[in-house]
Amino acid sequence: MSSSRGRAARLGRSVLDWLEERTSIVSMAEHFLYEPVPSRGRWLYTLGSATLFLITLQFLTGILLLFYYVPTTDHAWDSIYYVMSEVYFGKLIRGIHFWSANALIVVIGLHMMRTFLSGAYKRPREMNWVVGVFLIFIVTFLAFTGYGLRWDQEGFWAWEVGVMIASYTPLVGDWVVSFLLGGDTMGPASLSRLFAIHVWLLPALLAPLIGVHLFLLRKHGEFGSEFEYSERLAKLRERRRIEGSLEEEEE
Secondary structure: OHHHHHHHHHHHHHHHHHHHHHHOHHHHHHHHHOOOOOOOOHHHHHHHHHHHHHHHHHHHHHHHHHOOOOOOOOOHHHHHHHHHHOOOOHHHHHHHHHHHHHHHHHHHHHHHHHHHHOOOOOOOOHHHHHHHHHHHHHHHHHHHHHHHOOOOHHHHHHHHHHHHHHOOOOOOHHHHHHHHHOOOOOOHHHHHHHHHHHHHHHHHHHHHHHHHHHHHHHHHOOOOOHHHHHHHHHHHHHHHHHHHHHHHHHO
16 A cells, blocks of 8 residues: 555656656746745735635636526526526535625635735835725626626616616716616616626636736735845845944044
8 A cells, every 4th residue: 555655656756847847837836836924914814815716716616607507587597596406516506606705705805904904005016906906896896796697686676776876977877877787777688798797807807917916926925024024124234334334434
């Protein structure tokens, strides 16, 4: 048994070495996954990874639900009921999609709060903060549009009220209503727009912004990391040394 495990381990290492030599995938994965964080409050720095995990979970379960969901006013709720009652593991998959969406809103809010309270939005991370703000708006809109896709009484009227709120947008309110409803009133075109926004438009905006967010994070590192404090202290000591030498020369 132990010899079989040893052979499997050696085979695994050989495959990884082969891939690393030709693609550098192992070193890239290490660079992507490992990031130094401050020792104080280190668990708070996992909120970003938890957010990414929940978004990935949303993508995966959403793709599975797409195999059965029918975006028509006559069959939208019936297709969801079919997933819940007839499809193998359908109730589990939809439950994961629903509850992870709720958890995502909470976790991304906590992640943004931690970023604000720790001052991680300051120079040179201003752009990453801006990207994060766009991401939280997109995620919130994704949750809202997903709520309407059920096309039951709650989803229907939630979308109706949301569109009416959007109608008060200065200058472009009427255009926004026409775009979201696909006409003057709620109907089949509204559900088609809702489906296209939730499944295609918003994910197409979300994915590249997540890539930019991660790139900027890796470029500047986590705020408050040990290496950042060391660098700042070194610069402060050097500046004080120069100021002290200048004062001595003046005397």
